Amino acid sequence: xxxxxxFALGQTALKLGLxxxxxxxxxxxxxxxxxxxxxxxxxxxxxxxxxxxxxxxxGHPFLSIFAAxxxxxxxxxxxxxxxxKLGVDSLLAGIIVNTGLYSINIAVMGGSSLLNxxxxxxxxxxxxxxxxxxxxxxxxxxxxxxxxxxxxxxFLVFFLKTRLxxxxxxxxxxxxxxxxxxxxxxxxxxxxxxxANAFTGLSGCLLxxxxxxxxxxxxxxxxxIALASLLIGGTVMGRGGILKRAVGMVLGSVIFRLVYxxxxxxxxxxxxxxxxxxxxxxxxxxxxxxKKQWPQMKRRLTYKKGGI
Amino acid sequence: xxxxxxxxxxxxxxTVNEKTAIQDLSLHLKKGDFATIIGSNGAGKSxxxxxxxxxxxxxxxxxxxxxxxxxxxxxxxxxxxxGRLYQDPMRGSAPGMxxxxxLALAAGSGGWFSRISKKDKARFREKLALLxxxxxxRMSQPVGLLSGGQRQALTLLMSTMVPPKxxxxxxxxxxxxxxxxxxVLNLTKRIVEENQLTCLMITHNMQSALELGNRTLMMxxxxxxxxxxxxxxxxxxxxxxxxxxxxxxxRKLDNDRILLSKKK
Numbered sequence: 001x002x003x004x005x006x007f008a009l010g011q012t013a014l015k016l017g018l019x020x021x022x023x024x025x026x027x028x029x030x031x032x033x034x035x036x037x038x039x040x041x042x043x044x045x046x047x048x049x050x051x052x053x054x055x056x057x058x059g060h061p062f063l064s065i066f067a068a069x070x071x072x073x074x075x076x077x078x079x080x081x082x083x084x085k086l087g088v089d090s091l092l093a094g095i096i097v098n099t100g101l102y103s104i105n106i107a108v109m110g111g112s113s114l115l116n117x118x119x120x121x122x123x124x125x126x127x128x129x130x131x132x133x134x135x136x137x138x139x140x141x142x143x144x145x146x147x148x149x150x151x152x153x154x155f156l157v158f159f160l161k162t163r164l165x166x167x168x169x170x171x172x173x174x175x176x177x178x179x180x181x182x183x184x185x186x187x188x189x190x191x192x193x194x195x196a197n198a199f200t201g202l203s204g205c206l207l208x209x210x211x212x213x214x215x216x217x218x219x220x221x222x223x224x225i226a227l228a229s230l231l232i233g234g235t236v237m238g239r240g241g242i243l244k245r246a247v248g249m250v251l252g253s254v255i256f257r258l259v260y261x262x263x264x265x266x267x268x269x270x271x272x273x274x275x276x277x278x279x280x281x282x283x284x285x286x287x288x289x290x291k292k293q294w295p296q297m298k299r300r301l302t303y304k305k306g307g308i
Numbered sequence: 309x310x311x312x313x314x315x316x317x318x319x320x321x322x323t324v325n326e327k328t329a330i331q332d333l334s335l336h337l338k339k340g341d342f343a344t345i346i347g348s349n350g351a352g353k354s355x356x357x358x359x360x361x362x363x364x365x366x367x368x369x370x371x372x373x374x375x376x377x378x379x380x381x382x383x384x385x386x387x388x389x390x391g392r393l394y395q396d397p398m399r400g401s402a403p404g405m406x407x408x409x410x411l412a413l414a415a416g417s418g419g420w421f422s423r424i425s426k427k428d429k430a431r432f433r434e435k436l437a438l439l440x441x442x443x444x445x446r447m448s449q450p451v452g453l454l455s456g457g458q459r460q461a462l463t464l465l466m467s468t469m470v471p472p473k474x475x476x477x478x479x480x481x482x483x484x485x486x487x488x489x490x491x492v493l494n495l496t497k498r499i500v501e502e503n504q505l506t507c508l509m510i511t512h513n514m515q516s517a518l519e520l521g522n523r524t525l526m527m528x529x530x531x532x533x534x535x536x537x538x539x540x541x542x543x544x545x546x547x548x549x550x551x552x553x554x555x556x557x558x559r560k561l562d563n564d565r566i567l568l569s570k571k572k
Contacts, residue, residue, distance in 0.1 A: 173402040
């Protein structure tokens with residue numbers, strides 16, 4: 001393998017990592033901050049991709065970004081209302097919305113399960129045109145994705161320090177406290193899930209536009225991949241402020257894609273991606289748990305062998 | 309300030325687990341009243357607080373706070389005027405957030421998108437210094453690092469940051485060691501006096517039930533069986549209080565915790 005090939009692989013991993021890190025940042029808000037495991041992520045990601053593609057194909061590349069985010073907000077709003085106002089368990093609410101979105105996504109794509117954007121003007125082709133005469137021309141997609149990531153991180157760092165952001169964090173951190181305080185947990189959950197799913201929608205929209213097509217399965221397993229990235233990022237960065245942790249999420253996402261790309265080079269078939277991500281999530285969650293259990297197990301073993 | 313008119317609450321009505329927690333209870337607290345509440349386990353003390361805070365809606369009767377009927381007002385709206393401390397010190401603050409972030413939430417000033425300003429920080433520091441436990445130098449540390457006593461003191465500060473119309477203390481020193489409990493109790497006394505708060509305090513310590521505040525209530529089976537204040541309360545000893553209770557409730561008080569703590 002030549003050096004250029006390695007470089008190209010690294011670039012693809014970086015681009016995918018950056019685009020998907022927006023979903024990781026969405027989970028950072030809903031899972032790490034609000035303490036809600038939002039299982040509608042897969043469907044919402046596809047929704048963002050479908051809405052973004054449909055709007056871009058109709059000739060509005062910029063509008064497609066906002067339309068995808070707005071679609072994400074609506075999806076998050078319904079998930080939140082189900083669990084706060086209608087008594088649906090939060091995991092179940094996500095699953096139900098996810099299932100419903102499958103039909104909606106196909107409807108958005110005009111009844112087909114595939115949309116092609118080969119000749120469509122997207123934000124990526126626009127960036128390419130803009131930078132075509134500069135030395136950065138070859139990196140436009142990465143630059144565009146990085147710009148989106150920086151904007152989202154900037155927003156998150158600001159948002160989580162505002163009073164609403166603090167209230168959202170408190171809702172996830174100590175539900176008891178929030179219940180007896182003047183914070184309305186319904187409001188904070190709705191606001192948090194709306195903002196988080198806006199990022200998920202944006203992430204889907206950008207992925208679709210960068211690969212110039214949407215498939216109804218584009219978002220499948222996204223929640224596991226994003227959780228894996230989130231856990232990797234958390235381990236890499238450790239404790240710290242919001243900014244440090246948010247940057248960790250992006251790092252986690254890029255690391256995940258790099259590892260995956262390397263695995264592909266070792267002849268791992270592409271369909272193994274989802275199994276790999278599942279295993280990473282399992283290891284990242286049960287690893288620390290088993291480590292904590294280990295002294296107990298060790299003691300039991302020595303006891304059985306006749307030790308003390 | 310607080311008026312409870314004939315409130316009742318029955319849990320699980322119509323089942324074998326039916327439990328009448330509050331029975332036709334009426335209470336009138338004047339502004340600045342500091343009443344202590346005693347009673348055995350299951351007497352309905354905490355349920356009374358829950359009813360005032362809006363954890364559940366009462367089956368009958370009305371709750372009036374400072375002239376406003378709050379019988380059907382949602383809990384988080386009531387919380388703007390009611391401060392509450394629980395026995396569990398972990399319940400009142402968010403461990404993953406810093407001291408100043410917790411205080412900023414409690415202060416609740418500014419719009420949803422306002423951030424903690426330098427002026428806020430200076431104000432928080434000043435307030436924390438009054439607690440006299442060194443928290444003013446640890447404002448950017450997560451609350452999870454504090455001890456139970458420190459957290460309870462912080463919660464007390466948080467719930468009185470904006471002086472509430474009513475402060476409810478649910479055995480807030482019971483989970484602390486004696487020295488810390490005394491410190492938090494003194495702090496409570498000072499904050500209540502300084503802000504002239506109207507306050508209800510549940511305690512299992514008969515001595516502090518008589519020493520603190522200006523009024524003592526005794527509850528049994530969801531009712532207030534004894535309500536003493538003024539000259540009748542002065543000079544009352546723990547023993548005479550127990551006698552009064554037995555006369556009021558019509559049975560012997562058989563709660564170990566109360567009998568033990570009267571010996572103090």
